[in-house]
Amino acid sequence: MEKSKLILVFKTFSKKEFIEFAKFVKSPYFNQKKEVILFFQLIRKEAPNFNPKRIDRKILMKKVFPDSVYEEKKFKYISNLLLKIAEKYISLKETEDRYLIQEYHLLNAYVKRDLDKNFNFIFNNSAKKLTESKKRDSDYYYKKYLLDNVASEHFDKKKVRKNNEHIENLINSLDLYYFSSKLKHTCHLLNNQQIISSNTNLKFTKEIIDYLNQENH
DSSP: OTTSHHHHHHTTOOHHHHHHHHHHHHOTTTOOOHHHHHHHHHHHTTTTTOOTTTTOHHHHHHHHSTTSOOOHHHHHHHHHHHHHHHHHHHHHHHHHHSTTHHHHHHHHHHHHTTOHHHHHHHHHHHHHHHHTOOOOSHHHHHHHHHHHHHHHHHHHHHTOSSOOHHHHHHHHHHHHHHHHHHHHHHHHHHHHHHHHTOOOOOOSHHHHHHHHHHHHO
């Protein structure tokens, strides 16, 4: 079991993440099976080394189901459930660590629920936070596109007989995100090309550079 996807995930967990995940896996919202909690607790005791003999699937399952005969199908079911919960935890942590991504999903939810006051408060704070960012890289323009996009969705849902100016903003943000990402990855590719002496056909790169030069004039 030491080479399973579940153990590989747990090997990346810090002490703090194990503490957080212990609370996460006990939450009825994410897990309602006591067997999964016990299964996790048994595995956690073996962190960070995860001795193969101590996390043997039959030994673990015997402790989780002391009155039952080992069944591979049952082991896979419990193991996969815990893995899915762990992946949910990792996904949420990534969202929390990337500012404005979580807010973007919340804004979308507010649009669907017609909560204008809540939407405006979160949107204004998010737009302010983005504006205060010193970087103007591809990540910045991606997040600006997300905000412009959700602003457009919010405007359209109001069904106001007025031109949706957010559409032009989101198109411009999308263009700048694409251009900056394209150039960033092109530079990376050209750098690799020098190292390994390979030839690469880069489409539209010259056209993008020419376009950006014209815009600067």
